[in-house]
Amino acid sequence: MSxxxxxDRLEWESExxxxxxxxxxxAESVTTxxxxxxxxxxxxxQAKVPAQRLDVVDALSRAGFQLVEGEVDFILSxxxxxxxxxxxxxxxxxxxxSDIPALRNTxxxxxxxxxxxxxxxxxxxxxxxxxxWVEKAVLGTFDHQCLILEDEQGNPQGFVxxxxxxxxxxxxxxxxxxxxxxxxxxxxxxMKAAKRWCAERGLNRLYVATxxxxxxxxxxxxxxxxxxxxxAYWLYR
Numbered sequence: 371m372s373x374x375x376x377x378d379r380l381e382w383e384s385e386x387x388x389x390x391x392x393x394x395x396x397a398e399s400v401t402t403x404x405x406x407x408x409x410x411x412x413x414x415x416q417a418k419v420p421a422q423r424l425d426v427v428d429a430l431s432r433a434g435f436q437l438v439e440g441e442v443d444f445i446l447s448x449x450x451x452x453x454x455x456x457x458x459x460x461x462x463x464x465x466x467x468s469d470i471p472a473l474r475n476t477x478x479x480x481x482x483x484x485x486x487x488x489x490x491x492x493x494x495x496x497x498x499x500x501x502x503w504v505e506k507a508v509l510g511t512f513d514h515q516c517l518i519l520e521d522e523q524g525n526p527q528g529f530v531x532x533x534x535x536x537x538x539x540x541x542x543x544x545x546x547x548x549x550x551x552x553x554x555x556x557x558x559x560x561m562k563a564a565k566r567w568c569a570e571r572g573l574n575r576l577y578v579a580t581x582x583x584x585x586x587x588x589x590x591x592x593x594x595x596x597x598x599x600x601x602a603y604w605l606y607r
Contacts, residue, residue, distance in 0.1 A: 377404045377415065386502075387486075387495055389413050396426060403433050414490060414606060421601040435605040438485050440582030444596035446565065448576055453569035462563040465508045465516035465529065473508065473516065473529060474501040480546040484581075490606050504544055507531035513543040517563050519556060528556040530564050535577070540568050542578035545587075557586075561594040 478497035
C-alpha cells in the first residue's frame with residue numbers, strides 16, 4: 371500500500387510573505403504525492419528532499435515542482451575539555467537589544483540572496499526574513515543567542531546566532547561577516563566562538579547548514595573541522 375506525503379500549511383511564512391504557503395513532509399515509505407486539488411490550494415508549496423531520494427525528486431518534477439537550491443548540513447564534534455581550556459584570542463560578546471538595528475541591516479545585506487528569492491518571492495523578501503531572524507536571536511525568541519565579534523577598537527566584524535537543540539546538541543542559525551571585513555579570518559573566529567559557546571554549556575555536537583553553491587561557507591566549515599551530515603534539495607511549486 372502506498373503512503374502519501376502530508377501537506378502542511380506554513381502559517382507564519384504565509385503571513386510574513388503574504389503568500390499562501392505549505393510544505394510537503396516525507397517519510398521514508400512515501401511513494402505518492404498529494405493530488406492536484408490539494409496542491410492547488412496554495413500559492414507556493416515547498417519540498418525539502420534528501421539528495422539520495424531521486425525517486426521523490428523525479429515525482430516532484432513531474433508534478434510541476436522546480437529545483438530552487440541544494441543544501442549541505444554539517445556536524446562538528448566539540449571536545450569539551452579542549453574548547454573550555456582554550457583562551458580566546460579575540461573579542462566576542464553577547465548581542466544586546468541596542469545592537470538590533472545594525473544587525474538587521476547587516477543580515478538584510480548579507481542574506482539578500484537565498485531560497486526566498488524571485489521568481490517565487492518578491493525582491494527584498496530574503497533580506498526582510500533574515501533581518502527578522504537575527505532580531506529574534508537577540509531577543510531569544512527563535513535562536514537563543516547572538517554573538518558579535520569585534521576588533522580591538524570595538525568595531526563589529528561579524529555575528530553568529532545559536533540555539534540549543536537538546537542537552538547535547540546545538541545549531542548555528544546564521545553566520546555572517548560584516549560588510550568590509552572579508553579576508554580577515556572573521557569566519558574562523560566566529561566558528562571558534564560558536565564552539566566555545568557550546569563547550570561552556572556542555573554541548574558536544576554543533577550543526578550548521580549552507581547552500582551547496584556557497585563555496586566560501588563550505589570551505590569555512592570544513593576548515594573548522596566539520597564533516598558532512600546530510601544533503602538535500604529544496605523544490606518549489
